[in-house]
Amino acid sequence: MNDFMELLKQRRSVRKYEEKDIPPELVNQLLDAVKWTQSWANTQCWEVVVIRDQTIKEQLQATLAPKNPATKAVVAAPVLLAICGKLNSSGYYSGQVTTKFGDWFMFDLGLATQSLCLAAAGMGLGTVVVGLFDHDRAKAVLNVPEGYELVSLIPLGYPAKISAPPSRRNIEEFIHLEKF
Numbered sequence: 001m002n003d004f005m006e007l008l009k010q011r012r013s014v015r016k017y018e019e020k021d022i023p024p025e026l027v028n029q030l031l032d033a034v035k036w037t038q039s040w041a042n043t044q045c046w047e048v049v050v051i052r053d054q055t056i057k058e059q060l061q062a063t064l065a066p067k068n069p070a071t072k073a074v075v076a077a078p079v080l081l082a083i084c085g086k087l088n089s090s091g092y093y094s095g096q097v098t099t100k101f102g103d104w105f106m107f108d109l110g111l112a113t114q115s116l117c118l119a120a121a122g123m124g125l126g127t128v129v130v131g132l133f134d135h136d137r138a139k140a141v142l143n144v145p146e147g148y149e150l151v152s153l154i155p156l157g158y159p160a161k162i163s164a165p166p167s168r169r170n171i172e173e174f175i176h177l178e179k180f
Contacts, residue, residue, distance in 0.1 A: 007122050009165065014126025015073040017157030022078050026123065030156075033119035039108040040090040046112045049082035049142050056080075056141065060153060063138040070130040070155065077155030081116070082138070084148050085109045109151050116154065126159035 027050060034046060051057055054075065060082075061074045074080060091097055091104030101107075117127045130153040139150040 007118055011118055011121040012126070012159075012163050012165070013128040014157070014159045014162070015070055015128050015155070016160040017073070017077050017126065017155070018160045020078065020158045022125065022156065022158075026125075027079060027156075030116060030119050030123060030125070033115040034112045037108075037112045037115040039111065040104045041093070043086075043090045043108065045086040045090040045105045045108050047084040047086065047148060049084065049144075051080040051082060051142075052078065059141045060133075060138050063134040063141070064130070065132045065134075068130070068132050070128050070132075070153075073128055073155040074130065074153060077157040079156040081154040081156055082142055082144075082150055083109055083113055083116075083152045083154060084142075084144055084150050087147050087149060105149070106151065113152065113154070120156060124158065125156055126162075127154050127156050129154055 031048060031050075034048060035044075037044075037046075039045060051060070057075045057080050060080065061071060064071050064074065085105035085108065087103055087105060088095070088097075089105065090108045091099050091102065097103065113129055117129065120127045131151070133153065135150055138153070142150060144150050
């Protein structure tokens with residue numbers, strides 16, 4: 001447990017990377033963390049596009065919102081991961097949505113993304129989760145089919161710089177005992 005808590009505390013959003021390639025077998029080890037992530041009724045609604053091609057990374061970079069702090073990271077990282085989710089799967093039973101919040105794919109992708117980012121940190125790799133971009137344009141660049149959504153882009157590489165930890169609220173500031 002101590003190792004996990006240290007990893008959780010040390011993980012950072014990394015936007016600057018060394019010019020060093022990541023071997024495919026290391027990326028596969030990282031994706032194993034996604035494979036073993038819990039999901040609604042084990043639907044495993046995630047799909048991950050692994051991008052190494054510089055031209056495709058540049059096309060995706062063009063979909064980012066102006067002044068997005070991850071703009072350079074998208075093309076500078078040796079690997080860019082696109083996290084997609086299958087619609088109408090997670091949160092559904094017999095084709096019917098079962099929760100107040102509808103499709104549960106965003107929750108499952110959040111879990112998978114956290115697993116991926118923590119596993120990367122544990123392997124000495126850096127990530128940053130990018131969500132501020134034109135999702136439909138980026139989806140077209142990657143040929144994501146109907147029935148799926150592209151949710152985030154995750155640059156992946158060896159960190160060139162590790163930032164200091166951001167401030168966090170104290171536990172007493174967010175817990176509520178018995179009732180809100």
